[in-house]
Amino acid sequence: MNDWLLFLLVAVPLVGGIALMFFPSRNYPLIRGYSAAVAGVSALLSVSIFFAYDYTAAGFQFTNSFQWLPVLGIQYSLGVDGISVLMVLLTGIVFITGVLISWNIEHRPKDFFVHYLLLVAGVYGVFVSQDLFFFFFFYELAVVPMYLLIAVWGSSTDFKTFLRTKEYGALKLMLYLVAGSLLVWVGILAVYVAGQGDSFAFSDLVSREFTPGFQRFFFPFFMVGFGVLAGLWPFHTWSPDGHVAAPTAVSMVHAGVLMKLGAYGILRSMELLPEGARDWMPALIGLGTVNVIYGAASAMSQKDLKYVVGYSSVSHMGYVLMGIATLDALGVGGAVLQMFSHGVMTALFFAVVGVIYHNAHTRDIDVLQGLAKRVSVTTALFVIAGLTSLGLPGLSGFVAELLVFIGLFRTYPILGAIGVIGAAITAVYILRLLAKVFFGPISERWQHLHDASPVESVAAGALATVLIAVGMLPSYFVRVINSGVLPFLERLTGA
Amino acid sequence: MELAWLAPALNFAAFGVVSLFGKYLPGKGSFLSILAIFGGFILFGVVLADYLGQKEDTLSFSRTWVELGVARITWGMIIDPLSVIMLGIVSFVALLVQVYSLGYMAGQERFGWYFAAHSLFVAAMLTLVLADNLILLYIAWELVGLGSYLLIGFWYERPSAAEAAKKAFVTTRIGDVGLLIGILMLFKATGTFEMAGVFAAVEAGHVAPGALTWATILIFAGAMGKSAQFPLHVWLPDAMEGPTPVSALIHAATMVAAGVFLVARAFPLFEAAPDARMVVAVIGLITAGMGATMALVMTDLKRVLAYSTVSHLGFMMLALGAGSVPAAIFHLLAHAFSKALLFLGAGSVMHAMHDETDIRKMGGLRKKMPITALTFTIGALSLAGIPPLSGFFSKDEMLLAVFDGLSPAFLVLALVIVLFSALYMARLLFTVFYGASSPEAEHAHESPSVMTLPLIILAAGAAVVGFLALEVGGYEGFGNFITSGHHGFEVNLLLTVAAVVLALVGFGLGYAIYVRKALSTQALMGQFGWVHKLLVNKYYMDHAYQWAIDRIVLVFASFIGAFDRIVVNDMGVNGTAETVKRSGFRIRYLESGMVYNYALAMALGAAAVALFWWLVIPRIG
C-alpha cells in the first residue's frame, strides 16, 4: 500500500481534474464540493505521507517505479526524502486551503478548478519524481494552467503611473518560467548525455562521474533556470507582477509552492553536480543577500498589498537561497524549513489579502485604513502572517530564519549579519503596513466592510495554526528535514 | 523549584484561553489572567523559599527543543539570585497592575483582549528572566516586544497609539538585531547557546578579545533598545499612548528593566571585555543626563515619568558599567516599585481628571484624592533619593559603585543628575498635588479601592524595600544575596551625605520655584530660552530620526522600488522584449524580396559551410 501512496498523490488531482471536465458546468455546488473532496483526499494523502515518513531511516521512501520508455532510459519513478516530503505536505496544505479560498469564484468555476487541480498535480509530480524527464514534464504541466488561471481569472490594476493587466502578468510569468525551464532542460540533457545517455533516473545520474569542467559549466544552467522560479535577483520581476495579476488561490500556490519548486530544484541539481555547485555557491549566496535586502526595500516602497507581499516573498526566498548556499547542515536545514514556513505564511498572506480585496475591491494601502475595527478575524490572521514574516519567535519563520542565520554565521558571518538586518527591515515594512491598513481611525468608507466568511476563516485559520504549530514544536519537522539534509550534504561534500 | 517553569506556562495558557474564548467567559476572562499571574507570584514564593533553604548557588535544567546538527536549542530554566529577584519583581508588579486594571480598564472595549495581551507579556517576561540559554532569552525578548506592541497599540483607533506601538517595536527591533548578531557571534566562537557554557568559554579565554568586545557591545545594543538607552530611547515617551497600567508594568517596572537584567545576566562577558563595559557606562551616563534634563521641562504627566524612567535606566546602566551588578539590580528593584507606583498614581489622577495629562491644568489634587497624593509623594521622594525610602539606598549604592569603578568625572556628572532628578520630581509633585486647585480639578474624586489598594501596597514596598540592603542579624544584605556572598554593600559616608544634600537641595529648589514662586519659571525660560527649546524638542532627536526615515530610509526604499520597476522591469525585462521586437522590425528589411539577394545569401552561406568544414572542423575534430 505504501508503495502506491505517491502514485495516488499525483494521480488523484490529475485524474480528478480530468474527470471534472465532464461535469455539468452550471452545477456550482457540485463542482465546489467535488473539488474540495479531491483536495481533501489529496491533503490527507500528503499529511499521511508526511507522518508515515520514517525519519530514522534516511533516504528515499515510498519508492515506486514504472518503465515508460526504456530505450531512452525514461521511467516513471517516484520517491520522497526528508526534503521533498516536507514540500509534499506544504503542497497539500496550500492545495486544500486554496480550494476553500476560491469557494466563491463566480466566473466559470468548473474551468477554474480543472486548471487548479492540474496545476497542483504538476507541482506534486515535481516533488515526488525521481526521474529528470518526469521532473521536467510535471514542471511544464504546472506552468500552463498557471498561465490560463492568471490570464482568465486574474485582475488588472491601474497604478496611475503604470498599468498591470492580467494578460501582462500572465504572459510575463509564462515567459520567465519557460525561459527558466529551457535552461534547466539544457542542463538535464547535458547531464543525461554526459552520464552515458542511458538513464534519466536521478539515482543513476547521481552516481555518475562528471568532470569538474563540465560541472562548472553546466551548474549555472540549473542554478539560474531554477533560480528564475525561486525569484533569484535579478530574475524576480515576474513574481510580484504575477501576484498582482493572479487570483487569490493562484497567488497562494504561486508564492507558496511554485517558488519553492525552484529552490527545491537547485537543491536537487546540487546533488547531480556537486563540484560545480561548490564553485558556484558564493555567487548564489551573494545574489541571495541581494534578494533579501532588495526585496525588503522594494516591499517598503509599495502601495499595493499584493506587491508588498510579492516583494516580501522575493526577500524571504533570499533567505532560502542563502541558507542553501551555506552548504552547512544548519543553513540548508533552515532553508528547507524556511521553504515550508514561507510557503504557508505567504499563502496565508495572500488568502487574507484576497479576502480584503474581495470585500473592499481595492488593495491600495493609502485607501485602506483602520480595518481592525470592522474585520477582526481578518486582522488577526494578517497580524499572525506579518509576525511570522518578521521572524517573531513562537511562529515558524523564526525557527527557520534562526537556523539559516546560525548556518550563515558558521560560514559567512558578514552576510549573516546582513541577513539579520534584513529581518529588521522586514519588521519595518510589515509594521508600517499594519499601522496604515489595520490600525488608526477607520474611515467612513469601510464602516460596513464584511469580515472573512466562515469558509475563508477556516481556510486561513488552518494556515495560521500550521504556522503556530511549527513555531512551537519544530522538532518533528527538523528531524524529518535532518534525515534529508544530512545525507544530502554528505553526498555533496564527501565526494 | 523545578516548578518555576509553571510560572510562564500558566500565563501562556491564560493568554491562549483568554484570547480565544475570553468573550464567552465571565468578566471577559480577566480573572483567568489574574489567577495565572497570582500563580506566578505564589511560585515565586515557593522558589524563593526553596532557594533560601537549599543554599545552592544556581540550579538549571533544560529540555531539548530543536536539534539540528551541532546546534541544540533548549527550553531551560536557571534559578539563581538574579532570576529569583526578577521573578519576584515581575510577578508582584504584574499582579498589582492587573488588579488595578480591573478598575482602570472597566467598561473598555476589548477588555478581555487587554488581559490576554497582559498575560502574554507577563509570560514572555517570566521566560526571559528564567531563561538559561541565549536563544530562549532572545525568544522571550522578542515576545516581550510583541506584548509591548500589542499593549501600546491597545487603543489602535488612535493614530498616535498605532504610531507609538510601531515606533516602539521598530526601535527595539533595531537593538534586537544587535542582540541576535551578538548571540550568533558568541555561538560561532563557543559552539553553544547555554549561558553557562558561553561564560565558561569566555572566562577560559577561548574567545578572541576583539570578537568578544564586539559581540558584547552588540548584546548591549539589544539592551539599549529595550531599556531605552540613548540613542534608542525615543520610543519610550511615545509608548505612553498605551493605557496607563501598561506604562506602569511594561515601561517602568519590567520590560525596560529587561535590558538592565540582560547586562547583569551577561555580566561575565562585560567583565571580560572592559571596552564594552566602558561603552555601557558612557551610554548610561548620557541617557541618565538626557532623560533627567528632558523630564524637567515636559508638561505631560506621563511623559515626565517616562523621561524619569529613561534617566533612571541610564543610571542603572552607569552602575553596571562601573562594574556593580548588585547596585544596578537593587536600584532596578527600588525603581520598579517606585515607578510602578508613580504610574499607577498618574493613572489614578487621569482617571479622576477624565484622561487629562497636562500638568499645567492640575493643581491642589491633594485634597480631592488624598490616598493617591500620599502614595505618589512616597514614590516621588523615593526616586528623588530622600532617606529612608528605597531610592535613597539604591542610589547611594550606585554612586558608590561609580566612585569605585569609574573616573571622578562620571561621579560629578552623576551627582548633578541626582540633583536634577530631585528637582523634576519636586516639580511634578508640587504642580499636580499641591498649590492652588485648578478649575479642571474641581470635579476630581478619589479612585475606587481596586485601584487604590495596589497603590498602597506599592507605596509600602517603595518605602521599605530599601532596608533589604542592610545586613541585619542572619540576613546578609541584598548585595551578598545577589552575588552569593561575594560582594556586600558598603557605605561611604561622605558620598552618602553629598547625595542626600544634593537631593534635598533639588527638592528645596523645586519647592522654592513651584510652591513659593521664589523664582519665576517664566523668567528662567526667558533667560535660558534656547536650552528650554532644546529640551522641549527632546534634543531634536525625534526630528533627526524622522528626517532620517523620511529622507534616507523611505527615499532609499522608493529608489529601490522605482529602480525595480523602471530599470529592472521596464528597461531590463520589457527592454529585452522591446529589443527583440525592434530588431525584428529592422531585420525584416533584409528580406528585400529580390530573389538574387536570397541567392547571394545562399551562395555565401554555402561557401561559409564549405570553409568551416575544410578549415575549422579538422582543427577541432
Add this chain to the structure above:
Amino acid sequence: MITLVHVQVLSAGLFCIGLYGVLARRNAVLVLLAIELMLNAVNVNLVGIAAFVDHSKFLGQIIAVFVITVAAAEVGLALAIILRLYRNKGTTNVDQLNLMKW
C-alpha cells in the same frame, strides 16, 4: 593526360560562371540560362567522377541522365512561369518582382 583535376576545375569554372549569372543578371530568362550552365557543370563533374574513380563506371552517367531529365522539366516549367509573369506584370526583370518581402 587528362586527369580528374582538369575535369573538376572545368566543372568549377562552368559552375561559378553560372553562379555569377544567377546572382548578377536581371532578366529571368538569363537567370534560367545560367542555371542551365550550373546544371551542366554538375553533370560534367558526375561524368568525370564516373570515368576516373567509380568502379562500376556508369553510376555517375545514370545520375547525369536523370539530371538532364529534371533540367528539361525545369526549363519547361520555368519558361511557362516566365511567360505567365510577363503577361501579368509586363516584365521579366526579377528585380521588379519583389512581392515576397516584409
Add this chain to the structure above:
Amino acid sequence: MTPLVLFYIAGAFALGGAVGVVGTRNVVHAALFLLVALMGVAGIYLLLFAEFLALVQVLLYGGAIIIVVLFALMLTRLQEFSSGVMENKQWPIAALVSLGAFILISVAVARSQGGAITDRAGPGVLLLGESLFTQWAIPFEVASVLLLVALIGAIVIARSGEGEP
C-alpha cells in the same frame, strides 16, 4: 592529337560559351552562346567515354531546350531584352563571390588525391542502357512521370485564362 589537347579545345568552347551567356546584353545571343557552351560540354562527355550522354546533350539541349527558350523569347517583347542594363546592383559582389567560390573549389580539388588518377575508362552504351532499364527502371519511370507532370503543369501555367490575351 592527344586527348588533352582535345580536352582543352572542348573546355575552351564550354567556358567561352558560358562567359558569353553571362556577358552578352542580347538575350538571343545569350541563348546561342549557351548552345556553344553545351556543345563544348558534349565534347567533354565524349572524352570521358559518355557517348550516350553526349548524344543526349546535343539532341536535348541543342534541339529542344534552346529552341524552347527562343520560342519563349519570341512570345515576350524582344526589345526589352536587348536594351538597358542587364546586370542588377549586386553584380560586383556576385563576381567576387563567384571568383571566390571558384578559387575555393579549385584549391580544394587540387589538394585532393584526384590529380594522380589518369586511368580513364568507360562502360559503353550497352551496359548503360541495360542497367538503366533493369536496375534503374523504377527511377526512370518516375522521371518520365515527372516530365509528364511538368509538361501538363507548363501548359496549365502558360495557357491564357478567360479573357486574357
